[in-house]
Amino acid sequence: MKSTENYFKQIERLKNVLDISDAVIIGAGAGLSTSAGFTYSGERFDKYFSDFKNKYGFTDMYYGGFYPYKSPEEYWAYWSRYVYINRYEPAKSTVYTDLLELIKEKDYFVITTNVDHQFQKSGFDKHRLFYTQGDYGLFQCSVPCHNKTYNNEDIIKQMMKEQKNMRIPTDLIPYCPKCGKPMTMNLRSDNRFVEDDGWHIAAERYSNFIRRHKNMKVLFFELGIGENTPVIIKYTFWNMTYENPNAVYACVNLKNYIYPNEIKKQSICINSDIRKVILDLKHC
Structure with missing residues (x-):
């Protein structure tokens, strides 16, 4: 399904969910870095x-x-x-630092398919990051x-x-x-990808974070996930939201802002630029 709520009502609702959440799990894809200026084509x-x-x-x-x-x-x-x-x-944009400012007081964790290291460079706690793809x-x-x-x-x-x-x-x-x-x-492009000790430690931290917050008020905050690897973040966020009646799934994307009907009442999907959404949430 696609969300048809008014943009500012969505922002207000998402800010309220963020404020009352016990934990925030950010799932980030290429769209987040694109919003930060890391474009791979054009100028x-x-x-x-x-x-x-x-x-x-x-x-x-x-x-x-x-x-x-x-x-x-x-x-x-x-x-x-x-x-x-x-x-x-x-980075020439403050998208990542603005995101950190928004969630730094929360109990958070980040799982990302991005490989540009922008989270850690922007001040996110390296013990709360899992780079799945290298x-x-x-x-x-x-x-x-x-x-x-x-x-x-x-x-x-x-x-x-x-x-x-x-x-x-x-x-x-x-x-x-x-x-x-x-x-x-x-x-990660084929079966020769090396999952080193650091990769496995981060994966275990992520699993433990999920386990510790089971059935708590969790915001699954998806930013810029496309169609290349939805199984890593998008589909797992859907499943974990469905299994936890206290969870909310939020998706911000210019294109892919769908969600299953089964979690309709638990979903907030915003079709807009990530940078704009983060700034509006900060000032909400």
Whole structure:
């Protein structure tokens, strides 16, 4: 079903639910980072990848990320830019810090499919975060020969600084310190994704948080979840809302603002920009 309530009535209702909730569980997808300015096409893509666009006809960053480059030097020239601007460059918007200001006094937890690390960079407690799909800031063995990840900030910044003509110097190509095979990004794209110790610890914290707040007044606050991976957050939020009569499911999205009829009375779905909604909630 789609919500037809007046926008400001929805904001008021959501603010009231937020105020009385025992816990807030944020489920965040790409739409949240898009609202914060991390767009992957258009002007931002042209600014950083015009040379790749002219050579290969790429139309967005995602397309270039899957292209079979002929050399690792070119592959890492592309990916170092990709990672740098989406992981290490400061955000130009206050969406994440505004969200934190809104919920920081609540007992909260964040589960996200985003891999840009913006929650932790914006001051969210790292012990209340579960990045299910990886992190742009981590390398892993491409095999993988072991379940460990490696911080890549220094090498990514060096690749950015030293690349020329869409290539990095050969001596900057990262290789696994154990087996010598090429390193790759720690991003879930196939069954080779490494779930390291930190991933499992975060997953356990999330499970414990859910367990501790069973049947309490919980706000499942979904922000910018699309259709690529709905089973990770959207569907589980629906199920947990259905199983808990004290829970409320809230969804903010420009496009995907549906919910099952079974949780109609427990749902608040707002078809609007996330940044606008967060600001309106702060001033409600």
